[in-house]
Amino acid sequence: MAEKLPKIPLHVAFIMDGNGRWARARGLPRLKGHEAGADAVRRVMGYCRDWGIRYLTLYAFSTENWSRPALEVAGLMKLLMVFLRNNERELHEHRVRLRVIGRRADLPAAVVRQITRVEAATAGYDGGTLILALSYSGRSELAQAARRIAEEVAAGTLKPDSISEATVAAHLYAPDIPDPDLIVRTSGEFRLSNFLLWQAAYSELVVTPVLWPDFGADDFRAALEAYAERDRRFGGIGGGDALPEGRNT
Numbered sequence: 001m002a003e004k005l006p007k008i009p010l011h012v013a014f015i016m017d018g019n020g021r022w023a024r025a026r027g028l029p030r031l032k033g034h035e036a037g038a039d040a041v042r043r044v045m046g047y048c049r050d051w052g053i054r055y056l057t058l059y060a061f062s063t064e065n066w067s068r069p070a071l072e073v074a075g076l077m078k079l080l081m082v083f084l085r086n087n088e089r090e091l092h093e094h095r096v097r098l099r100v101i102g103r104r105a106d107l108p109a110a111v112v113r114q115i116t117r118v119e120a121a122t123a124g125y126d127g128g129t130l131i132l133a134l135s136y137s138g139r140s141e142l143a144q145a146a147r148r149i150a151e152e153v154a155a156g157t158l159k160p161d162s163i164s165e166a167t168v169a170a171h172l173y174a175p176d177i178p179d180p181d182l183i184v185r186t187s188g189e190f191r192l193s194n195f196l197l198w199q200a201a202y203s204e205l206v207v208t209p210v211l212w213p214d215f216g217a218d219d220f221r222a223a224l225e226a227y228a229e230r231d232r233r234f235g236g237i238g239g240g241d242a243l244p245e246g247r248n249t
């Protein structure tokens with residue numbers, strides 16, 4: 001059982017980086033690194049349960065990742081299918097809801113069928129939410145929000161002068177999910193890489209040199225400890241719990 005920390009994030013998001021370097025260090029093909037990365041995903045889902053974290057978002061495939069060699073892309077898609085097949089029972093057992101954010105029309109039909117089925121099968125669960133970002137980019141999420149807002153304006157159902165931060169937030173992929181309190185990036189790079197650009201406005205960032213496949217319970221605890229020590233002021237002067245306009249956490 002995890003020991004107590006003064007505060008625990010409601011929502012943790014991961015930029016899972018370093019699978020390729022993990023494989024290269026062992027003289028293995030890159031896909032072996034992604035397979036080890038999928039094992040790390042399973043472990044991290046368990047840590048979230050242990051620590052009572054309600055929302056876990058994983059940057060599993062970015063829109064930029066389509067430019068990788070076809071074999072690696074196909075391998076990642078297959079791995080995703082295998083992951084869902086192998087872990088669906090665990091989602092049911094712990095009443096975890098699956099959500100997917102991203103350009104799902106880009107994904108192979110078999111992947112879309114699988115995620116749509118698991119999303120529907122877990123839709124009523126309240127034991128936590130696993131959010132997979134697939135063919136995701138923050139800029140493309142904002143562009144699709146702008147497109148949908150423009151369509152409503154053109155249809156006469158929305159007035160331009162009524163568009164606020166809340167309007168934009170309501171047109172994101174998963175508007176009901178609270179913004180991440182903590183974003184962790186593995187393998188040492190200090191970049192957001194087009195991840196949750198709107199939602200990350202007030203997120204605390206933790207970067208660890210650990211490669212994603214090696215990310216373990218101690219690394220998870222260290223990230224939570226770093227978060228617990230931060231003083232989140234949301235642009236104010238601190239000492240209060242007030243949230244700025246548009247913040248839902």
Ligand code: FPP
Nearest residue numbers: 016017018019020021034037038060080083
């Ligand atoms: C970045 O490592 C990782 C990815 C592009 C894919 C992440 C995928 C997984 C962790 C496995 C499958 C996911 C699920 C949810 C089952 P990289 O390849 O860019 O590593 P590198 O920078 O060291 O080359």
